[in-house]
Amino acid sequence: MSIQMDGPRLFGHGAQLALAVVMAAVLLPASLQSVRVSDVSAPWVFVLTVAVLALHVCVATARRWAIPSFAIGTVGCAVLLVAPDIDGVTDFSETSRYSPVLLPSVLCFFALLYAVSAHTTSPWPTAALGVGLVGSLLTLVRLWEFTAAPIEAWAWWLLLSTTAIGGTIAAWALGRYRATRAAWTSQLAERAAADERRRIAREMHDVVAHSLAVMVSHAEAGRLVVPNSPERAAEILTTIADSGREALTEMRGLLGVLRDESASTEPQPGLDDLPALVERVRASGVDIELSTDEQLRTTPAVGLTIYRVVQEALTNVARHAGHRPRARVSVTAVGAGIVVRVTNTGSSTEATGIGKGLVGMRERVDAVGGTLSAGPTEDGWAVEVRVP
Template identity: 45%
Template structure:
């Protein structure tokens, strides 16, 4: 069964054009009937009152307060001219309904109050010529006033209910539009965050892969003349690194096309040993301290730790210059993991995206955004006595 068929059928409603013709029809029908009754009875004052009381209903939706005032004034004139109810007085509850439905709550309350007073006045006016004051006319007045008052209250209640329902529907519609706008904004923010994440991933992959390839290419060029075997090994490392970087770039680009890429999962803590071995093969003098056994952490946390270490080693290759030792420490601490990478290279002379030094790129900025998104902190800067340090704390 389709979703559409399961929904309740909505009631049919008149459109703007339909409501205009409905108002005109009510006004024409009541006015015509009232005038015909007056003409048939040979009472021109009845026809005049019918015209004054019913004709304003033509504009009851556009000018509800003015229409009610006109109908109420014509009804008050009836007290002076005719001492009996007329057919045209059907216009009065219609005017009360219009004031309560299409005007404000205050206008509706005023119409209700005036209508209740008018019901007592009309009851007294209609019964006084026919009842002897000694025969307890109060009973007839109360009976007539109650009947007219119930009609007025019913018209006011229906109009008030229609106005409040319309306001409720408008509020629901405004809320739905706001929810749609919020959902669209959240989707745009999510897309922006995803683009930023992919940009960071692309930066880490390209920067790491190219730095390894440049170092190996330089080593192969220097060793080609003296030791071809070393050059061959270096070229093999370049090819392997290039293929791995190209594979990761394809996976990241696949994220832009579909949610299911069919490629290998993101790197994590289990890949740290391979990253360190590759850095050693590139010629970095590493002293490494990894937890044994590796802790079990969420996939996102493992990816952050891997990327921080990858970017830190890439920055050592690119900016530290000649180094005697690079220390890599990944350790557990209460509530998370700490990653510390220190070197004894150029230190303050190394370019930093945070300090704005020449040679600084997006590496440290990307690292800080990545760690901050995971709820952690990143501290980077030159060490006292020389060298540079990167310390990241990532909560688990």
């Protein structure tokens, strides 16, 4: 799996730059024209022009530098709020005058508020909302005497208050929704990655623990048997080599999945591989009886789970059940499910809670919707699994 990191960008993401271009194309010409033809003094024309341009530039930089852009945009809106009344292309009548805070470019403030709410952490979103609400109230106070609107006064104040306060709350709420959704998506990705790490750890544990147990058992048996029966040395060494080779093959398959290699890997083991598994463990000195339904078929995931459970259980038998242990493995269909039972004579460290094999088996079984029970019997240990 390859990860590509985005390089630094002057304006952040392309979508933010596109938004700034659209808002500038729609709002900026009328705002600049109104300032240009207004009858205020030249210094105020310059200040208002800078404030309007700053609002639009801040929209372009809000994704990359949300807090500084919001702060500069807030100062620009404050300048428009305290500036003297103007008349221009956006007035309602030839004799009307209005505060520059009614210029179309003031709508850029909502985009800046959204950026802070969506892309920053506490306490900045709350602080930005407070600034927006205070600015909305000051705007209403500043426009209290403005009665030149071509609609009824009550309708004008309803429209103005809804736009100022409602727009502020809506922009903030949309930003918080976006931030919450992004955090939720990130948590899902982290959870999926953690689940995958646990799955790989279980696979590695099953492969390595089983193969090493078989190899160690053969090596110990060889140390005792070869001096008296030299002819069996080749057989014992062959079994050790086969176990190691199988472990390497499975580990290469797991590493290939981690690297996202396109080359095909060996198929995962399943029910059909149980006889070979039993034979390998039997060769290490464990007397095993295997019984399975001939026509039993299941999904690859369930088949792999059954194989790994039997593998782990027999590995524990080989490692902990004492000298010449006996085990029995049965895989039978019961109703709409499959029951797997592994019993053995002798003791087991799993009975005392030592080791993580039982935990790994339970996680595997839970993943396919099954149940697992394990515990000591009168003469040994039993593991029983029921899977759909």
